[in-house]
Amino acid sequence: MTHPTEWKGSYYDGQSVVPQHVTISVTAVGLSLHFASHRTTTWNYHELRQTQGRYSGEEVRFERGTGIGETLVIPSPNILIAIHExxxxxxxxxxxPATRRARVYWTVLAALTSLPIVYGIFTWGIPSLAQPITAAIPISWEIQLGQFVQQEVTAGKPVCQNPKLIHAVESILTAMTNSIDQLPYQFQVTVVDSPVVNAMAAPGGYIMVFRGLLQDTASPEEFAGVLAHEIQHVLLRHTMHLIVRHVSMAFVVAALSGDASGMVAYALQAAQTLQTLSYSRDAEDQADEQGLQLLQRSRINPEGMITFFAKLGKEQPANGVLGYLSTHPATQDRLAHLKSLLPPVSTTYRAFPFQSEWSDIKTYCE
Ligand SMILES: [Zn+2]
Incomplete structure (x- = not known):
């Protein structure tokens, strides 16, 4: 049986959320990508990670590189058959890919497992079922939603684009994402040019830090502390859970079925939820604990996280805007708990190449 050997897909360069259309041909050594600009490049099979396309109807996603790497999304799962051929x-x-019979089996199974959830929504309401609903939402849907939420939150606001600043922020992010096995998301940090002292994470790994918060950090380690905490909100799916708890039934049904039509309208709802509501105390504790562990695994001094949160607690809010402090109160309990998690013996941590320039770099946005 012969199959087509050319496929349409979207390429993301890891810098921008804007996809580039590519035509992909399947060869013996890898995937050849043909861009509209007539540029051609080959992704060898041994460099690729397949992060999506295991389930019926799910698009295929390949990633290459570490940290914020390159991504290729191919809507047709049949490309996997061609790769195997x-x-x-x-x-x-x-x-x-499953045989036709197995695919029918998966579809039926998916329908059966979501039925009790749909029944439960009507009987007990969405909030009480937010946990299983969140777990059942496809990662691909979450990532798409996150992109739209980020666009919604940053719409009309300038973004910091200084190359030195971006390089430093990405180095800190990559130091952490490299120490996470089986990373399900391609994390991105956007620094919004706004004096507000705030940071937030959208589903799917889209983290937004406002300039005011960045400029309050005294070292790369303090900045890493906030990022580690936000990364854990995404990995633990707290962001998705918060949205599910507070949105409409139509949103939940669309999310469970993976239906992306009308995603923009859901994104508006989701963005409003993230900007106005807080995570539970338990979720905050989890993000603190696992964020601190992530810093240690990444050989980044975790004391920066504690000094930053302590400093935030002492600050007078500018213009009465509480920002990050309102969602992340620096209570004595919280700080004491974080300190109790520090390793008892002194450890050697990494120094970033831009360590001594941080006080300058963090101002480069302006
Ligand atoms: Zn938090």
Missing amino acids: HGGSHAGHFYH
């Missing part, structure tokens, strides 16, 4: 032994580590 042409890719020889290299293709062995990609998921082999």
Whole structure:
């Protein structure tokens, strides 16, 4: 049986959320990407990670590189059949698409597992079922929603684009994401040019830090502390959970079925929820604890996280805007708990190449 060997897909360069259209051909050694600009490049099979396309109806997603790497999204799962036909032994580590029969089985199973959730929504309401609903939402849907939420939150606001600043922020982010196994999201940090002292994470790994908060940090470690905390809100799916708890039934049904039509309208609802509501105390504790562990695994001094939160607690809010402090109160309990998690013996931590320039770099946005 022969299959087509050319496929349409979207390429993301890891810097921008704007996709580039590509035509992909499947060869013996890898995927050849043909861009509209006539540029052609090859992604060898051994460099690729398949992060989506295991379930019926799910688009196929390949990633390359570490940290904020490059991503290729191909709507047709049949490309996996072609890879297995042409890719020889290299293709062995990609998921082999199910046979037609197995796909029917998965579809039926998916329908059956979501039925009790839909029944439960009507009986007990969405908030009490937010946990299982959140767990059942496809990651691909969450990522798409996150992109729209980010666009919604940053709409009309300038974004910091100084290359030195962006490089420093990405180095700190990559130091942490590199120490996470099986990263389900491609994390991105956007620094919004606004004096507000705030930071927030949208679903799917889209973190937004406002300039006011960045400029309040005294070191890369303090900034890393906030990022580590926000990364954990995403990985633990707190962001998605908060949105699910407070949105409409139509949103939940669309999310469960993976229906992306009308995503923009849901994004508006989701963005408002994230900007006006807080996570539970338990969620905050979890993000603190696992954020601190992430810093240690990444060889970043975790004391920066504690000094920053302590400093935030002492600050007088500018113009009465509480920002990050209103959602992350620096209570004595919280600080004491974080301190109790520090390792008892002194450890050697990494120094960033821009360590001594931080006080300058953090102002480069202006
Ligand atoms: Zn938090």
